[in-house]
Amino acid sequence: MAATQKLVKDIIDSKTGETASKRRKGAKNSETAAKVALMKLKMHADGDKSLPQTERIYFQV
Structure with missing residues (x-):
């Protein structure tokens, strides 16, 4: 059971590293x-x- 939890944690950690680099950056x-x-x-x-x-006026609602 502990090995499975460690494997799941490793997979999740590797996924979060990938999404941070693919995320859109600000202006x-x-x-x-x-x-x-x-x-x-x-x-x-x-x-x-x-x-x-x-003469146009724009409103952002």
Whole structure:
């Protein structure tokens, strides 16, 4: 029984090491991340398209 528990623990430990390296990393530059967030907000925005771009206001809810 102890050998099985040790084997299971070894397998779990090896899996957690692999997932840490494959995990998505954060943004390298916060300025670029802010621009991308604004771009995504504008991409999914609904509203009157006849309104000029400079007069539009975007809300993130």
